[in-house]
Amino acid sequence: MKLRIALIMLLLTVGKGISQELITYEIPRQYKYTIHNDDFTVLVRVPEGDWKDLYEYRVEVDMDTKSKASMVYFDFEGKVEIMVKKNNGSLDQVKIRPLAKNIVPDVKENTMLFSLDKPMKLSLEVNGDRLHNLHIFANAIDRNKPDLNDPNVIYFGPGAHQPGDLPGDVFNIPSGKTVYVDGGAIVKAKFLVDKAHDVKILGRGIVLQPERGVEIRHSKNVTVDGLIFINPKHYTIYGGESTDLTIKNIKSFSSEGWSDGIDLMSCSNVEIDDVFMRNSDDCIAIYGHRWDFYGDARNYNIKNSILWADIAHPTNIGIHGDAEHGGNIIENIKFSNIDILEHDEDDVVAEGCMAICVSDNNTARNISYTDIRIESIQEGRIFNFEVCFSEKYSAASGRKIENITMKNISYNGPYVNPSIIRGYNSERNVEGITIENLRINGELVTNPKEGNIKIGDFATKVIFKK
Template sequence: MECKKIIFSLGLLFSFLIVNAQLYTYPEDLRTGIPHNDDFTVRVRTKGGEWKETFEYKVQVDMDKVQDASMVQFDMGEPVEVMIKKNNGMIHSVDIRPKAKGIEYKLIENCILFTLDKPQYLSVEFNGDRLHNLHLFANPVQEEVYAQSEKDIMYFGPGTHKPADLPNNQIRIPSNTTVYLAPGAVIEAKLLVDHAENVRIIGRGIIYHSIRGIEITDSKNVYIDGITVLNPDHYSIFGGGSENITVKNFKSFSCKRWSDGIDVMSCQQLDIENIFMRNSDDCLALYNHRWNWWGGTNHVNVRKAVLWADVAHPINIGGHGNPEAEVGENIENLTFRDIDILEQDEDDYPYQGCMAVVCGDKNMARNILFEDIRIESIQEGMIFNIRVHFNPKYDKAPGRGIDGITFRNITYQGIGENKSVIFGYDNGRRVKNVTFDNIVINGEKVESTKDFLINEFVENVTIK
């Protein structure tokens, strides 16, 4: 029997959606398995329509001292109005970030109201509190939904799915399979794509408290769209020895040691778009050889991202490689564009850097572009950390070099950060050809390297 694929344009909607509406929330009877947070009451409506309830999920943030924040989600296909009521204490100030979104609000009693013209991912903070804030995810409307499992369709409906009898608490996904997590679905297990191809993981469901969220190893042609990972033990998405991975509309929270967001090792052809990552380790980390995977990482495109590193780096490149190789491995052809970095907080100096290209283990990093990056806050850290390095905790050899990095249209507003670093390792392992084009700090363009720490193993640094 053919899968019952429901196309919105035909008006055949699930019972938990309202027919012909362009605003979809997930009703209360579908919310099982994840605690509610009563700090806020959030309602949404189309302009002039009836207010609709959302569910305020409890999400945990900040490994340094784990705190309970909030999250709501809904899908919108036309402008919507949002009402947020603060239930504990009075409102004295409001920040809606990323600030570049320019969201204007109206304060009425202990509520704020604002309009969203398009889907976007926001942090709403009251009275300067960034540890108990509201994460508001206005998703685009799903273009594809399913009603049940059929041939090549693995369906998870509303409710909690905890497959206790599976090895390592993981669900293995075979080739040529679409996995659909319906709105209200909660999976307490890792989704494993191993030695597979043509796999799609889509929907509005949540992967909750798993060892890892989604693991992609020795696979190709994997597509992820709309999924949220809450508080895994380790990575939200892990890629090893894989190619042609697409990640869209992805959200992640973590609060444990080594609970990175998206980490890939020896992968090629990655396309990552429209993500929100708040992690207690690196939000995005790109490596070469580690564990069972060998070879370089290349052709990675990241755009339209919101990154919040409660601990470690928002973006980290080059830390693991193959020191036993005669030449070493390359990490190259990487683009990061249109990114808002909401926070970096890292008290361990070698691991600082909102944008860190730190090469060890005979790695060479080259042809990397950072463009249109907006940094809003650094508690502890630095903006740029560019170095050929030997880290005895992880490396067995220094990196081979860094050649060809461009930073264009980078802004930062704040004080108290450490000076950015550009260090080569020695005469044979240098940093070369670094360009800073339109770097604006506290409203002033950077015109020299006087505020950088640069050693003698660096050549051809250009300030435009």
Template sequence: MKPNKLLTIATLLWLCVQSIGAQNQLVTYPSPEGAELKNDFTVKVRQPGKEWQTIDTYAVKVDEVRGASHHVELASMGYFDFAGEVEISVLSNKGDIQTGRVRPLSYEITPQINGNILTFKLDRPRNLSIEVNGDIFHNLHLFANPIDPNNPLKPGMNPKKLKKDRNLIYFGPGIHQLPGDTLNVPSGKTVYVAGGAVVRGCIRAFNVRDAKILGRGIVHPQERGEGIHIGNSRNISVEGLITTQCPTGGSDSVTIRNVKAISSYGWGDGMNVFASNNVLFDGVFCRNSDDCTTVYATRKGYTGGCRNITMQNSTLWADVAHPIFIGLHGNVEYPDTIENLNYLNIDILDHREMQVDYQGCLAINAGDNNLIRNVRFENIRIENFRQGQLVNLRIFFNKKYCKAPGRGIENILFKDITYTGKNAELSLIAGYDQERKVKNIRFENLRINGTVISDDMPGKPGWYKTGDMARFSIGEHVEGVTFTK
């Protein structure tokens, strides 16, 4: 064989080995000294046939409401990065596992259980809740991330070299206390919080352009409050981090990807949008002690309406209030419009709210003279939540939070929505008066416990409203509600 042909074969073999290596990777991050850990579980991960690696589990606070009282409970949280396939072992240090589940249930991950060990495989990144013996308040939040393409520290690189990059603010593994509990990110800069890092305080992008807040670590104030906050800024990216809350106000062109927000205190909303345009949430996980995600108009010093807001490929868990909430706040004197919103491919794991005024997994409540129009809910899977409603569309005057009722709710599409459960209360659709109506509401392939709700569904008496078959109350000042297959 000619030498050049041998060289070509050797090059191809090398490229194949490199490709296989790139497709099968596993990166774990030891916790920093001084971090608060939890030992309910011993978690390990490995590539098939290789050595097990231990995943440290942090203590995370979640909110359990018992009656009308709030109780902070300590759950567990761990994370790692991978490409290819991994095997995961979760050992319950509290004793045998009678039942175990991995959620979202739509992922169809059926764990194997042997005594006090639960095992399963992953072939793609997932943000998961692992629940043993039905306990959702001492569960394991396991965030299996993709390999991080943004990590500035390359294999073999001396971390000191990163200090020479004037456009990079780097937090390596360890615990970091921000001076004054706040870091204000300058325009054009990238903040990177490495895996194994805990930043105590709030990272803010205020009045800046072209800034990034990236990484795999944790950003958490010492007490309550936002870990990441975007205000009056443009072209901002946030990716990969674990935090408490991540609001966006008065901003344009914001992308929040694979960010996890867990809160346990009052008014602990996950990912608010105030008076902003062109905001994308992709692959986020929210478990919050108030609304998981909201879109409001004028609010908290930010003025104007909202346009072009999308949340997709995400998981929402509301220990209190709404998973998705739109429209409450605005400007009564100079009315705002909230329009062109999309909620696509979302799993809702829980919704628990006793107050009827604040129920609804998919809720649009128009107040403060807001007009809300052109909203799309599509491919949303709602699991058996504890208490609340599936849908709440209302124009109302909530005097606790509003100065006037909303102007209208128009052109809302619910497509491929599924609910599997038994705890849904009566959903509400209601306008306010002849000038303030709910109009043009379409349900396409709404499935409740496997039954498609449609205007021509079998078994529906001719004198029933179709909403009756879904336990939806369709009230006055509502026009154009349709249910189709």
């Protein structure tokens, strides 16, 4: 099959010997006129090379408004230049986020120009409009493609793919298989890994409007890496009673009710690295027992990622568990180097960029947040650590929260609801919260008043450090 891939390769950049490579992908013809957004025209090239016109995908964001944003993607090595033209209306101001990347484009009339020398996931926003923005996913070139002649490789090549045994829209992936979705492929189905082991789901392609993106049930040693998920009806990654999971470099958009990003129930030994999650429910949620999944949740490493909660929490831990059998332990969880671009939640009992709200007799302990940069809170609070009972979700209150550390946390923005540290009663309490180098609008927080933090009943050993 002839791959409809545009490939440019320039070797030996003058004086440095650094290879330059750019790969762009054509959209399958079946979708060319149905999922395009004309808000922007986006071109990319290696320096002094020919400009390549990218396809601007339409992605729906924000459940409240069902807004139509834009998305482009490509792979590169070395350096690339990106030109973005705004096609409609005036261009008075432009911002590229995360702000920590420090990318300032050159703007002339309706055109913006900037360059990248490393892979990035970016949001380009004109005139402060975050609902009709442009998402740019500049991937590293995939140097680890599987052998497509291997009988254990399931290959989705350039073009459109949908299961032939409708209804269902499911591709079942058995043990020992590697799925590879080419960058020019669109798969309209979910991938189901059920009671399987040693499975990889890889590539640069798109999973479009599935029931769920990837569903992992009662399985072990599963990797999901590199794919783009556009508007699943439910979760993007749904994991239950599974271990040894790796989720890397995925990009996700959702705009439906219950369209969480990564939701894991009774899963352990999990790495989540370099993901971009823009969801209309929790971006990352970690629970104990729920539905037919049982067991504790242990050993998570969540890092180098961008979280954008149009609705609900960027991160959420602990509300579901096995209340009838004494609850679950949720422990040893690390968040590090995270950019939170938005948190918007109308329900004041369900707020918090960093939320640990344990119920169902659960215990949450040994959880750390390090180098967390919060750029915007539309409605919500910086954190909420609470042993609670939810009339909507709980069968019992939580049991305990202990040994939580926050280090190098920043929020720059207007007033938000107070952060909360609160136990349920004297036996179901919060104990041991260390807050080090929390800065709000650049000011170091050294006590609860400075940080707009409410320390409620049954919360002890709350320590502030410089």
